[in-house]
Amino acid sequence: MNIKEYYTLAIENECVDLYALIMFLVYEKKVLSFDDTKDKLEYYLQDKFKSKMNKYIKEYKSKMNIKYKPNVYEIQIEPKAFKTVYILASNEKQANSFCFSQMFNPIDISVCDKDRLMTKFNKKDEAINITIKQLRDQEKKIPSFLGGF
Numbered sequence: 001m002n003i004k005e006y007y008t009l010a011i012e013n014e015c016v017d018l019y020a021l022i023m024f025l026v027y028e029k030k031v032l033s034f035d036d037t038k039d040k041l042e043y044y045l046q047d048k049f050k051s052k053m054n055k056y057i058k059e060y061k062s063k064m065n066i067k068y069k070p071n072v073y074e075i076q077i078e079p080k081a082f083k084t085v086y087i088l089a090s091n092e093k094q095a096n097s098f099c100f101s102q103m104f105n106p107i108d109i110s111v112c113d114k115d116r117l118m119t120k121f122n123k124k125d126e127a128i129n130i131t132i133k134q135l136r137d138q139e140k141k142i143p144s145f146l147g148g149f
Contacts (some may be wrong), residue, residue: 004034076108082148098143
């Protein structure tokens with residue numbers, strides 16, 4: 001597998017740090033090319049470089065305005081109208097806080113798999129199957145309440 005294939009997989013799987021690292025090493029430092037093998041990339045992933053590379057990648061993501069995608073959190077709550085709610089948030093802390101702001105008392109929280117299939121209902125009460133990723137990408141406001149049961 002070459003660097004280009006790793007880069008493509010990183011983008012498809014939303015591995016932000018990995019694709020930022022590859023961009024940094026290919027475009028910024030010019031120590032790798034997309035045609036190089038994975039062995040050359042693995043060299044930069046060694047423990048002895050971890051601290052310095054993390055610093056470089058953090059700066060590079062800031063410079064290039066590369067951000068993490070928000071997650072959809074499945075939150076078990078004390079039963080009211082719902083016992084499980086779905087919240088779109090940047091991180092777990094934000095999801096918990098938003099949950100409290102909506103007058104829900106969180107019991108347990110987990111990140112939803114982006115490929116998980118959900119069913120939502122339109123205004124005509126027709127079932128529509130949609131992935132968590134599609135649901136997440138439709139929502140513009142973060143944090144937001146996506147639904148519950």
